[in-house]
Amino acid sequence: MKISDTFRFAAKAATATPLRTSLLVLAMSIGVASVVILTALGDGARRYVVDEFSAIGTNLVIVLPGRSETRGFNPANLVGSTPRDLTIDDAESLLKLSGVARVAPLVVATSEINAKGKLRETMLVGTNSEYINICQLKMGLGRFLSKTEAGAGSTEVVIGAVIRKEIFGAENPLGKTVRIGDRRLRIVGVLAQGGRGMGMTTDELMIVSTATAQSMLNTNTLFRIMIEARSREQIEEVKSRVLKAITQRHDGEEDITVITQDAILQTFDKILNVLTMGVAGIAGISLAVAGILVMNVMLVSVTQRTSEIGLMKAIGATSAAIRQLFLVEAVLLSLSGAVVGIGLGYLGAGVLRQLYPTFPAYPPAWAVIAGFGTALISGIVFGVMPARRAAQLDPIQALSKR
């Protein structure tokens, strides 16, 4: 029997019982679709987190005051206590290290902005002109902070898009004077809407020079020092040089923590990948169930078609030919279920993306291939037994059965 004839015969046999076949295809497709959708969710979550962290900037090395007890990334690093302050001079000194492209000190506090009779409490960030490049922010209007001498305060302020809208509405805020805390500052720029930095939106930030922020807050400590390495390869070298340089400046005491964006990214990437695989595994169970269903349907089919099998043997079909027919039928059923399931999965992922546009719910290629492969393999594995049963039927007994 030719392969093309085998396929045609098996396809005809499957379509002869449309209800049973479509129910089976549905069951198989739900299994495959759940693998596709759930992995799209898991992988979407991973990508979302990775994107958020990438949005901080590229090749970032971050210096935190205080030493973490454990190596690697730990949430405690972000809220560590401060045994010795990081100063603006520490930040300046890092600029001389090789492999360092940019350095931006960071001072963060909450403050009030007062303009046009409106008062609003919001986040104040003190930094320098490099911050916009390191954090890859975009300007909506005007310019970012100008380059100033180290330690010199300026009266420039850059505000977020939401603050601008709430205070000035459609009015052009550039050049306007606002009161922040006890200072009068001039607006030189507005950040583009939707920017993100350090996991928070920049829409409600006020950015001033480091010195201004420090004098406003009456402090000389820094919250963070953000460093951009010249290339990805240099991140590790920069990290160790920074650690060494600051330790030296701090009388040989290692009282800072240096983390790299890469390390954080990789950790999240790993965690969420494992999560995705776990979810895919759970979805895979439904595929196994669908496989057992394939076996059941094929066994019923063999029983119903017993006399047909007898006849085929009488007119010259070998056992191998019969086995092939039933195996191909099982495979065709699982394959069509897989194809429909992948279609449904992509549709479901598309709907998810429509509902949550910021969530990149794209099914990963490996999951689609794995879902398809599992469906195919379960079709073969669970198709073998019924096919063998059909092939082993005794033609005389099969023929006598009506």
Add this chain to the structure above:
Amino acid sequence: MVNESLISLENIARTFYLGDSQVHALNNINLQIKKGEYIAVMGPSGSGKSTLLNMIGLLDQPDTGIYMLEGRDVTTLNPDELASVRSERMGFIFQSFHLVPRLTAAANIELPLVLAGMPVKERTQRVTQALKEYGLVDRAHHRPNELSGGQRQRVAIARATILRPAVLLADEPTGNLDRATGDEVVRLLEALNTQGMTLVVVTHDQALGNRAHRQIRMEDGNIVSDVIATESVTHAQEVNPTEPVKST
């Protein structure tokens, strides 16, 4: 070959086991069939006539004895070789037609060709020819449930003969048909016989049996009489003494 028989059965025995009891379906059968013969096998239910037919058709294997088909010992063939001999040399016709319900008349007739792996072009040609010969051209694309009994049996005969087998084996071919269509089917089979195809019919129907040139009567797994009608020769001497079936 000294033996010019198409089919030669020597001491063929077949025993079935039903629980504890033995059933001797065939009891040391000796039978020679020449090419082109028209044989009716008759006898009561359970006399072993269907088993004999299955044996000749290579659907069943004897427990003992030798079956020579066209001078070749077919008792030692493996299942795949048997399938190929069935495909090339045997045509089966059944009481209940055994058409594949989801396939059209044409596709049913085509089935042996598909199983034999014949190219599509040759297949369609042969099927068209067969449809013409059996007057089924306008029924070609009907499913079995849209055909009359006579038409169904014609489709079955077309299917059985499409590979030009040497032997046509019919098990109660008119059993499910009324007399008129039954006669029509029998005439069709006889026409194939006159073309040289060996025809073996198993039947309860005395009238049908009487039309055959040679009548074999079976009882309890033995051939009790073997009459060649035209020559009126009784082969009683070839027949084994009748033994009642014993239960052990």
